Amino acid sequence: MTRPVSRTAHKLAMLADRDVWHSLAVAAAACAFSFGLVYVGYFVHVLRVARNAPCHAETGRCLLVFGKHAPGGQIDGDFALRLERTLSVAGDHPPSRVVLLGGASAGQRSEAELARDALLALGWTAQVPLDLEARSRDTMQNLRNARMLLGSEPGAQPVTLLSSRYHLARCALFARQLGFHGDVCAAEPHLSLGPRTLVRLAGEAAYVCWSDVGTRWARLIGHRRMLDRVT
DSSP states (O other): OOOOOOHHHHHHHHHTOHHHHHHHHHHHHHHHHTTTHHHHHHHHHHHHHHHHOOSSOSSOSEEEEEOOOOGGGOOOHHHHHHHHHHHHHHHHSOOSEEEEEOOOSTTSOOHHHHHHHHHHHTTOOTTSOEEEEOSOSSHHHHHHHHHHHHTSOGGGSOEEEEEOGGGHHHHHHHHHHTTOOEEEEESSSSOOOOHHHHHHHHHHHHHHHHHHHHHHHHHHHTOHHHHHHHO
């Protein structure tokens, strides 16, 4: 698994990666040559997923709960909603397994540890074990490490991906690329399209566009090293 690093170090490592710049250039070119229509298509997709996602687990017996950056160990509103939804889902239809995702910088408590403690404080019972994936620094690492933790082919056990509505399209894309099967579950009861949410959706659309177009390009040209990063 990945070593715990700071968010700054993780971002700097990405900026120094030529494959990152390669995929970003291809995605930017696709958007430019389409006069922005490619990006608009991804924005509509991210918005549709965020709006239509259910608030319950439909198929997955394994619940993957995405953490969120918690500076100083403080859980913000989005993170708290994810944990409240986790408690609700487990109470309605107890999963066979719950994996809390998210690491932290060396010497700090991980997002997964903070999530576990918060769930216990909310009244979590010991009937469903809480597994911690506490070494990842981004969504792709969340899922890659979860795949290792589950210890089997990811498609053998359907999963439910639980996160904030604006984040679900990215979670679903990466899960498919890594071989997971299942569904998504939204933390919030409905999508509220305020300025903050729109900004987040716009950012997620850019991220999903970059990742998906870059992956499709890597497959087209047979770039094995780039594909190994996302599969």
